[in-house]
Amino acid sequence: MKLTPHARFSTICLHAGQEPDPATGAIITPIYQTSTYVQEELGKHKGYEYGRTQNPTRMAVERNIAAIEGGKAGFAFASGMAAIGAIATLLKAGDHVVVSDNTYGGTFRLFDKVLTRSQLSFSYVDTSKLDLVERAITPATRMLFVETPSNPMMTLTDLRAAADLAHRHNVRLVVDNTFASPYIQRPIEFGADIVTHSTTKYLNGHSDSIGGIVIAVRDDDIEWLKFIQNAAGAILGPFDSWLVLRGTKTLPLRMIQHNANGLALAQFLAAHPKVRHVNYPGLPSHPQHDLAKRQMRGFGGMLSFDLGSLEAARRVLNSVRLHALAESLGGVETLISHPATMTHASVPAAHRAALGITDGLVRISAGIEDIDDLREDLAQALDKV
Ligand SMILES: *Cc1c(COP(=O)(O)O)cnc(C)c1O
Numbered sequence: 411m412k413l414t415p416h417a418r419f420s421t422i423c424l425h426a427g428q429e430p431d432p433a434t435g436a437i438i439t440p441i442y443q444t445s446t447y448v449q450e451e452l453g454k455h456k457g458y459e460y461g462r463t464q465n466p467t468r469m470a471v472e473r474n475i476a477a478i479e480g481g482k483a484g485f486a487f488a489s490g491m492a493a494i495g496a497i498a499t500l501l502k503a504g505d506h507v508v509v510s511d512n513t514y515g516g517t518f519r520l521f522d523k524v525l526t527r528s529q530l531s532f533s534y535v536d537t538s539k540l541d542l543v544e545r546a547i548t549p550a551t552r553m554l555f556v557e558t559p560s561n562p563m564m565t566l567t568d569l570r571a572a573a574d575l576a577h578r579h580n581v582r583l584v585v586d587n588t589f590a591s592p593y594i595q596r597p598i599e600f601g602a603d604i605v606t607h608s609t610t611k612y613l614n615g616h617s618d619s620i621g622g623i624v625i626a627v628r629d630d631d632i633e634w635l636k637f638i639q640n641a642a643g644a645i646l647g648p649f650d651s652w653l654v655l656r657g658t659k660t661l662p663l664r665m666i667q668h669n670a671n672g673l674a675l676a677q678f679l680a681a682h683p684k685v686r687h688v689n690y691p692g693l694p695s696h697p698q699h700d701l702a703k704r705q706m707r708g709f710g711g712m713l714s715f716d717l718g719s720l721e722a723a724r725r726v727l728n729s730v731r732l733h734a735l736a737e738s739l740g741g742v743e744t745l746i747s748h749p750a751t752m753t754h755a756s757v758p759a760a761h762r763a764a765l766g767i768t769d770g771l772v773r774i775s776a777g778i779e780d781i782d783d784l785r786e787d788l789a790q791a792l793d794k795v
Contacts, residue, residue: 427473481625486646490608493622503529573601593665611740669708729791739775
């Protein structure tokens, strides 16, 4: 199970960061459910002192996802938000960040309600328009924080151009790659300095764990992230680390099916008379379809569509049987949600309207069920409108 330097993506997902257990030969990395490690004699240990600082299961998933993203090191946290919080500690009072304007609601809340108290400032701009990003950069800007595709409008940011722009201004590019997954895009290949994920979504993939990860390439960032992970202590526990490690083994297979089902549902909805508009980067009608073809491998399992009114959206959401009405995304089950009242309820109404998050907008996270069952379910729900 030694990986060659040119091992391909699926092989890396399965094997990177993992050795058969040195004690037993167990092929699967065990769940090292322990708080401390016995030392042989004073000052002599096996590299493990205390469970917050080092844990073999967590370190395996960190090495695994770092390899999957093409980064140098990874740090796993108790949630996606804890991971983003750790990234924010790279900043100091007075620093400024440019952020995608329809960033994940929890990220906006952390930046706007918590970090502004520590004299950090944030500008929210449409990062699909890099001239707007450039105009928002000030001498205090240290970070450009991008999500592509964005949630739930599926707007893309050109990662290579964003990295070039950021680096021209001596700014770090941080990419929240949760929505796409590293099967679809690997931001470090385009020049990103830091990639983060809510592992809760595609990386774990089975809707049974909350977690987050930060992947870095710069040595100074790696040193700080390792320090803050131990100093602040929001680590991913051994059992959740094991679940995510199990999830990444099937990431490529799952993503192939998420891609296929996402595209098929987008096409079905785009042709349906009761649907006003579909947001999906795989449709030629998407304004950035060409960029999607350049920087994404497939177009993902996330899509949103507008039914014109809250009443129509309510009918569909209350009539689906196979689609589960729930927040979150990236699991093997298909989920359906209403951004205006669910995931984006904390975004002020005027800001929601400016982003295009209307009351008739419905979001789907396409799972890996048989596509005919998903289409039939949506068809019968749309009949009720
Ligand atoms: C879910 C999500 C997060 C937050 O992750 P948690 O694991 O819920 O804390 C951050 N960014 C994006 C894009 C997400 O979808």
